Amino acid sequence: MNSKALSNEQLQQRKNAATPRGVGVMCDFYAERASNSELWDVEGRRFIDFAAGIAVLNTGHRHPKLLDAIRAQMEKFTHTAYQIVPYASYVELAERINAVTPGDYAKKTAFFSTGAEAVENAVKIARAHTGRPAIIAFSGGFHGRTMMGMALTGKVAPYKLGFGPFPGEVFHAPYPNALHGISSDDALDAVKGLFKSDVDPHRVAAIILEPVQGEGGFYAAPAEFMRGLRALCDEYGILLVADEVQTGFGRTGKLFAMEHYDVLPDLITMAKSLAGGMPLSAVSGRAEVMDAPAPGGLGGTYAGNPLAVASALAVLEVMAEENLVARGARLGDRLKAQLGELKSSVPQIGEVRGLGAMVAVEFTQPGTGKPDAEYARKVQQHALKNGLLLLTCGSYGNVIRFLFPLTIPDTVMDEALGILSAAIRLA
Numbered sequence: 001m002n003s004k005a006l007s008n009e010q011l012q013q014r015k016n017a018a019t020p021r022g023v024g025v026m027c028d029f030y031a032e033r034a035s036n037s038e039l040w041d042v043e044g045r046r047f048i049d050f051a052a053g054i055a056v057l058n059t060g061h062r063h064p065k066l067l068d069a070i071r072a073q074m075e076k077f078t079h080t081a082y083q084i085v086p087y088a089s090y091v092e093l094a095e096r097i098n099a100v101t102p103g104d105y106a107k108k109t110a111f112f113s114t115g116a117e118a119v120e121n122a123v124k125i126a127r128a129h130t131g132r133p134a135i136i137a138f139s140g141g142f143h144g145r146t147m148m149g150m151a152l153t154g155k156v157a158p159y160k161l162g163f164g165p166f167p168g169e170v171f172h173a174p175y176p177n178a179l180h181g182i183s184s185d186d187a188l189d190a191v192k193g194l195f196k197s198d199v200d201p202h203r204v205a206a207i208i209l210e211p212v213q214g215e216g217g218f219y220a221a222p223a224e225f226m227r228g229l230r231a232l233c234d235e236y237g238i239l240l241v242a243d244e245v246q247t248g249f250g251r252t253g254k255l256f257a258m259e260h261y262d263v264l265p266d267l268i269t270m271a272k273s274l275a276g277g278m279p280l281s282a283v284s285g286r287a288e289v290m291d292a293p294a295p296g297g298l299g300g301t302y303a304g305n306p307l308a309v310a311s312a313l314a315v316l317e318v319m320a321e322e323n324l325v326a327r328g329a330r331l332g333d334r335l336k337a338q339l340g341e342l343k344s345s346v347p348q349i350g351e352v353r354g355l356g357a358m359v360a361v362e363f364t365q366p367g368t369g370k371p372d373a374e375y376a377r378k379v380q381q382h383a384l385k386n387g388l389l390l391l392t393c394g395s396y397g398n399v400i401r402f403l404f405p406l407t408i409p410d411t412v413m414d415e416a417l418g419i420l421s422a423a424i425r426l427a
Helices: 008-018 064-074 088-100 115-130 147-152 184-197 223-236 306-321 324-343 373-385 410-424
Strands: 031-035 038-041 046-049 107-112 134-138 170-173 204-209 239-243 267-270 281-286 349-355 358-363 391-393 399-402
Touching (some): 046 410, 064 306, 088 107, 115 204, 115 281, 134 184, 170 184, 324 410, 358 373
């Protein structure tokens, strides 16, 4: 540690004095540097990063290819505002995204800065295309912290507390969850129930969902549920929007989670690992849908920032060259196998689930099956004390989600799994 550097405690005091409590911060230590799947705090302590900036770092911290791409772009220009003076890299990235997203039809892509911004623009595009106002979302879903994002999000605390009223004509239905007794038929019937009691289906512009809920608990939409939604959308002229902000770019064992299904969305939102740590998001979809807004209706001062675009182009190269989709699936299978072995000796493990590297373990009270958030918290704290950074999620806070970089070295993964096993046993 540099003798002139501030300690974690000193920085914590400054943070509490200078920043509002509404920006919740999980850790009481401060990052100094990071590399691939590891980070070090200002006091020199090392942590294995299974949070990855909330699924942002599928290609790891400071991947050399991304750093080179960003440096090269910085030597040219850092900003023009694409809407004022465009640049070729934006067009190239749009072409690449159009080519790799699911669906063999003409597509177009627009870039923004954050996942919430992508979701907001997907709603704008859907309303412009259909001429309809209403949107249907799902309980447990997370779609951002902007006003429309909060309205769509299916969780009140902490995201909606004290911030209303929210935009109107947003309706929620339960998301299928076999562990908690909600079948695909139940969820589809609830959507149909909305059509009877709350909103005329011909007023609905879009149904938006996460193919695998992120903040909601890493629950994957069953195939029959996705087919049912597609059928309802086709019947009533509604757009199906897949929010792949967290699931995109190899996290689920496919480049996009919708590749696990035999139906296609009309629009896909993406962000997080799209640019490997640089702020960039996108909406991609059917060309005729994307062209609905009039010129000037989409955009933003920093939308499609050239440094972030350069990083995103490098991300796509790294994903292909290092075969990270397959590697993520392999690492996810290994993690699920180890968690499955622990299940027999740890009765608090209610379920182990996940697609690819988007894995979660849910803790429940033995005998009752009720959510056990306290056990999840203890596991998280035990792991953190031993140098492993984990995130909780779920409507009840009783789920631990695993978001390790897909580039994590095998030796570091071995070390992390040892810490994790001890933490789950609370050893």
